[in-house]
Structure formats: C-alpha cells, structure tokens
Amino acid sequence: MASILTFTLNPSVDLFSEVKAVRPIRKMRTQQDRADPGGGGLNVARVVTMLGGAAEAVFLGGGPTGDWLDSLLGKENIPRRMLPIAGQTRVSFSVNEKSSGYDYRFVRGGPDIAADEMMPCLDIARGHKGGFVVASGSLPASAPPDFFARLARTAGENGSRFVLDTSGEALKTTLAEGRVYLVKPSMGELEELFGSELDEKAACEAALSIVKRGQAELVAVSMGAQGALLASAEGAIRKPAPHVKVRSAIGAGDSFLGAMIWALNEGWVAEDAFELGIAAGAAAVITPGTQLCRRTDVEALYPTLTRK
Known part of the structure; x- marks a missing residue:
C-alpha cells in the first residue's frame, strides 16, 4: 500500500497550446x-511518483473525459482509483501567448456530484493506515463545505x-476542525481566509496564528516569485525563490x-x-504550459536553497 494517498474531487483534463497572439x-x-x-x-501524486515515492491517487471521474483522464495517468504509471460519477469530468484549457509571454487559463466549474458518489472517499481513507x-x-460546487473536514477526521x-x-469555505471549514497536519494556502488564499x-x-x-490556534501543525504559504514561508510551533521561516526564467506558473x-x-x-x-x-515550485515554472517540475531541475535548484 502506498504511504501517500491523495484525493482529487474535481479533477480535469488540462489542455495547453501556444499561439502567436490572442x-x-x-x-x-x-x-x-x-x-x-x-x-x-x-498532481501531488505525479510529483511524488516522479521523485521516486509511492503515492496512490483517488479521484472522481465520469464520461469519456473521465476515461481520458484515467488513460493519461496510466501513461505516467500513476497508481490510482477512479470513482465513477454520473457527470462528465471537466476539460480546462490554457493558452500561452508567445508575443507577451502571458498565460490565459479557462477553467470550467466541473460537474455536480451526488452525495453517494463522494462517500467511497471516506471508506478509502478509513482503510489507509x-x-x-x-x-x-x-x-x-454541489459538495458540502465540510467534506474535507470529514476526510481529515x-x-x-x-x-x-x-x-x-x-x-474558500472548504479551507475555512476544515481548519475550524483543527485536525490538519499541513495546510498550504497561496498568498491570495491566505488573504481570502483572513479577509x-x-x-x-x-x-x-x-x-x-493558525498554528497557535491548533488548526494545523505546519502552514506553508506559497508566494509565487517571492518564495514561500513556513510557520510552525518553532516560529516562521521565510525563503526567497531561486531566480529562474519563467515559462509558465501553471502547476507550481x-x-x-x-x-x-x-x-x-x-x-x-x-x-x-x-x-x-x-x-x-521554481522547477515547475521553467517548464512550458501544464507540465509539472522535472526531477533533474529540482535536484539542480535545491542546493541553491539549502541552509548553510
């Protein structure tokens, strides 16, 4: 059994293309x-697998696009379980405009999910030791905001x-339960949480303050080109990001x-x-489009950040 189990309740097939100008x-x-x-x-399971770890990805999938998503994961040899839904898995589309370097991202909301389609997630988590x-x-959108809190419990x-x-509300509700080991908001998500x-x-x-309230043991805040910060009971650590040429921030x-x-x-x-x-994260932004980080790039960039 994989020691890392991931859940994705609103996955997608991500399409990417380049054009000269939009x-x-x-x-x-x-x-x-x-x-x-x-x-x-x-994506977490894909990165763990790429780094040599053992992860199993659990996701909700339906229709021809769900089968397509499953086949894409199969090509990467990702251990996985697709839980069937009546609706169709969404397809999202990103376009890089070469003249400006900007990414344009079009993200659909996803299908409605019935309560009984989500319940197997709890059974799978219950079997993971x-x-x-x-x-x-x-x-x-149709899921109760406390579902991740139930999964955490x-x-x-x-x-x-x-x-x-x-x-959003799922983040706020789950933290209120106080059963999270690590939470990773972006800077924007942290601002939304605190208003x-x-x-x-x-x-x-x-x-x-999240740590002091007992809502999470570790809080890792990603800050894009500004790096990230880590809060724990020992205090806060702030680290800058390596200077790299950005091709796409998708997946960082x-x-x-x-x-x-x-x-x-x-x-x-x-x-x-x-x-x-x-x-x-820095290794991801030097790859084009929807590609994630590559192991060789991670290994090359990590020594530039390690503590002296």
Missing part, C-alpha cells in the same frame, strides 16, 4: 498542443497525517506541495522539506 474573432492556429492530468491531488492523506484542489483516526490544499490584504509581516503573523503550487510531502514522508525535517518544495 485576438478576437480571428482563428488562432495553435502549436505545442498537449494534454495532461489536472487537479491538485493528481499511517502515512499521509492529501486533499488538494477545489470541492465540487477519518484520516486522523487511522494515524495518518492530513494535508490540505484548497480555498484582508497582507504584507509579508502580516502573512507570517496570520500563518503563525502542486509541484511545491508534492515535493514537500515526498520529503516529509522520507523523514526529512520540515525546513528541509520546505526548501525542496520551493525548489520544485
């Missing part, structure tokens, strides 16, 4: 077309460390989390795992 009305001929599995938990249980990505009863990467804009000092204080947060979870599962101390996460 223009209205006119046809735009695409280049460098590709399709990748999409969704936070799936120890290790890590990761819930990453958005909840379907189930994981904790089996001695698993629960990791959360989501946003105000945050500078670096305020972000550190906000992250530390998932790469960060996947590498950090892999390292924690390997027995690394939290700060070292955090640094590997930053290296993986």
Whole structure:
C-alpha cells in the first residue's frame, strides 16, 4: 500500500497550446498542443511518483473525459482509483501567448456530484493506515463545505497525517476542525481566509496564528516569485525563490506541495522539506504550459536553497 494517498474531487483534463497572439474573432492556429492530468491531488501524486515515492491517487471521474483522464495517468504509471460519477469530468484549457509571454487559463466549474458518489472517499481513507492523506484542489460546487473536514477526521483516526490544499469555505471549514497536519494556502488564499490584504509581516503573523490556534501543525504559504514561508510551533521561516526564467506558473503550487510531502514522508525535517518544495515550485515554472517540475531541475535548484 502506498504511504501517500491523495484525493482529487474535481479533477480535469488540462489542455495547453501556444499561439502567436490572442485576438478576437480571428482563428488562432495553435502549436505545442498537449494534454495532461489536472487537479491538485493528481498532481501531488505525479510529483511524488516522479521523485521516486509511492503515492496512490483517488479521484472522481465520469464520461469519456473521465476515461481520458484515467488513460493519461496510466501513461505516467500513476497508481490510482477512479470513482465513477454520473457527470462528465471537466476539460480546462490554457493558452500561452508567445508575443507577451502571458498565460490565459479557462477553467470550467466541473460537474455536480451526488452525495453517494463522494462517500467511497471516506471508506478509502478509513482503510489507509499511517502515512499521509492529501486533499488538494477545489470541492465540487454541489459538495458540502465540510467534506474535507470529514476526510481529515477519518484520516486522523487511522494515524495518518492530513494535508490540505484548497480555498474558500472548504479551507475555512476544515481548519475550524483543527485536525490538519499541513495546510498550504497561496498568498491570495491566505488573504481570502483572513479577509484582508497582507504584507509579508502580516502573512507570517496570520500563518503563525493558525498554528497557535491548533488548526494545523505546519502552514506553508506559497508566494509565487517571492518564495514561500513556513510557520510552525518553532516560529516562521521565510525563503526567497531561486531566480529562474519563467515559462509558465501553471502547476507550481502542486509541484511545491508534492515535493514537500515526498520529503516529509522520507523523514526529512520540515525546513528541509520546505526548501525542496520551493525548489520544485521554481522547477515547475521553467517548464512550458501544464507540465509539472522535472526531477533533474529540482535536484539542480535545491542546493541553491539549502541552509548553510
């Protein structure tokens, strides 16, 4: 059994293309077309597997697009379980405009999910002993906002460390339960959680307050090109990101989390795992489109971040 179990309740097939320029009305001929599995938990499992770890990805999938998503994961040899749903798995589309370097991302909301289609997730988590249980990505709009909290409670009863990467009401509700080992909000998600804009000092204080309230043991805040911060009972650590040439920011947060979870599962101390996460996030932005980090890039960037 894999020691890392990930859940993705609103996955997608992520399409990516490049065009010379984005223009209205006119046809735009695409280049460098590709399709990748999409969704936070799936991407975490993909990064863990790429780094040599053992992860199993559980996801909801339906229709021809669900089968397509499953086949994409199969090509990467990702251990997985697709739980069938009546609706069709969504397809999202990202376009890189070569003239400006900007990414344009079109993300569908996803299908409605019935309550009985989600319940097997709890049964699977109940059968997972120890290790890590990761819930990453958005909840379907029809899902109760406390579903991740229920998943966290189930994981904790089996001695698993629960990791959360989501946003909005699902983030707020799950943290209120206080059963999270690691939570990874982006800076924007942290600001939404606290209801105000945050500078670096305020972000550190906000992250530390989550720890002090017993809502999570570790809080890792991804800050894009500004790096990341890690809050724990020992205090807050702030690390800058390596200077790299950015090709696409898509997948950077998932790469960060996947590498950090892999390292924690390997027995690394939290700060070292955090640094590997930053290296993986930077490694993701130098790959085009929806590609995640590559192991060789992570290994090259990590030594630039390690503590002296």
